[in-house]
Amino acid sequence: MKYQSALDDSREIPAWIDEVLRKAVHLDPYRRFEELSEFTFNLRSPSKNFLNAAPVPLIERNPLLFWKCLTLILAVIIAMLLFMRSH
Numbered sequence: 001m002k003y004q005s006a007l008d009d010s011r012e013i014p015a016w017i018d019e020v021l022r023k024a025v026h027l028d029p030y031r032r033f034e035e036l037s038e039f040t041f042n043l044r045s046p047s048k049n050f051l052n053a054a055p056v057p058l059i060e061r062n063p064l065l066f067w068k069c070l071t072l073i074l075a076v077i078i079a080m081l082l083f084m085r086s087h
Helices: 015-024 036-044 063-086
Strands: none
Touching: 015 036
Protein backbone atom coordinates (compact mmCIF):
# COMPACT_ATOMS: atom_id res chain seq x y z
CA MET A 1 0.00 0.00 0.00
CA LYS A 2 1.39 3.39 -1.00
CA TYR A 3 1.81 6.15 1.58
CA GLN A 4 -0.89 8.83 1.33
CA SER A 5 0.60 12.20 2.17
CA ALA A 6 -0.83 14.13 5.09
CA LEU A 7 -0.28 17.33 3.09
CA ASP A 8 -3.22 18.93 1.35
CA ASP A 9 -4.80 22.33 0.89
CA SER A 10 -7.06 22.07 3.94
CA ARG A 11 -4.28 21.29 6.46
CA GLU A 12 -1.42 23.47 7.48
CA ILE A 13 1.16 20.77 8.17
CA PRO A 14 4.84 21.43 7.56
CA ALA A 15 6.36 19.20 4.88
CA TRP A 16 8.95 17.85 7.32
CA ILE A 17 6.19 16.39 9.53
CA ASP A 18 4.83 14.56 6.51
CA GLU A 19 8.33 13.18 5.87
CA VAL A 20 8.57 12.00 9.50
CA LEU A 21 5.20 10.25 9.15
CA ARG A 22 6.25 8.73 5.81
CA LYS A 23 9.35 7.24 7.43
CA ALA A 24 7.40 6.02 10.48
CA VAL A 25 4.95 3.98 8.38
CA HIS A 26 7.33 2.86 5.62
CA LEU A 27 6.54 -0.58 4.18
CA ASP A 28 10.12 -1.72 4.69
CA PRO A 29 10.63 -2.07 8.47
CA TYR A 30 14.35 -1.45 8.06
CA ARG A 31 13.64 2.03 6.69
CA ARG A 32 11.44 3.01 9.64
CA PHE A 33 12.63 4.64 12.85
CA GLU A 34 14.48 2.15 14.99
CA GLU A 35 13.22 3.59 18.28
CA LEU A 36 10.04 5.37 19.32
CA SER A 37 12.19 8.04 20.93
CA GLU A 38 13.78 8.79 17.54
CA PHE A 39 10.32 9.25 16.03
CA THR A 40 9.10 11.57 18.80
CA PHE A 41 12.37 13.52 18.72
CA ASN A 42 11.98 14.11 14.97
CA LEU A 43 8.39 15.26 15.46
CA ARG A 44 9.55 17.84 17.99
CA SER A 45 12.74 18.96 16.26
CA PRO A 46 13.23 17.81 12.68
CA SER A 47 16.63 16.68 11.50
CA LYS A 48 18.37 18.45 8.65
CA ASN A 49 17.57 15.44 6.44
CA PHE A 50 13.87 16.18 6.76
CA LEU A 51 14.23 19.94 6.37
CA ASN A 52 16.37 19.55 3.25
CA ALA A 53 14.23 16.83 1.67
CA ALA A 54 13.07 17.52 -1.85
CA PRO A 55 9.43 18.55 -2.07
CA VAL A 56 6.97 15.93 -3.28
CA PRO A 57 5.95 16.61 -6.90
CA LEU A 58 2.39 17.78 -7.53
CA ILE A 59 1.55 14.65 -9.51
CA GLU A 60 2.27 12.57 -6.40
CA ARG A 61 0.66 14.96 -3.90
CA ASN A 62 -2.50 15.63 -5.87
CA PRO A 63 -2.75 13.77 -9.20
CA LEU A 64 -6.22 15.13 -9.97
CA LEU A 65 -5.06 18.74 -9.65
CA PHE A 66 -2.01 17.96 -11.80
CA TRP A 67 -4.14 16.56 -14.64
CA LYS A 68 -6.67 19.40 -14.38
CA CYS A 69 -3.88 21.97 -14.71
CA LEU A 70 -2.27 20.12 -17.60
CA THR A 71 -5.63 19.87 -19.37
CA LEU A 72 -6.24 23.60 -18.89
CA ILE A 73 -2.81 24.46 -20.29
CA LEU A 74 -3.35 22.24 -23.32
CA ALA A 75 -6.84 23.68 -23.91
CA VAL A 76 -5.44 27.22 -23.85
CA ILE A 77 -2.70 26.25 -26.32
CA ILE A 78 -5.23 24.63 -28.67
CA ALA A 79 -7.52 27.67 -28.45
CA MET A 80 -4.59 29.98 -29.26
CA LEU A 81 -3.56 27.85 -32.23
CA LEU A 82 -7.12 27.77 -33.58
CA PHE A 83 -7.45 31.53 -33.12
CA MET A 84 -4.14 32.18 -34.89
CA ARG A 85 -5.11 29.87 -37.76
CA SER A 86 -8.43 31.66 -38.33
CA HIS A 87 -6.74 35.06 -38.62
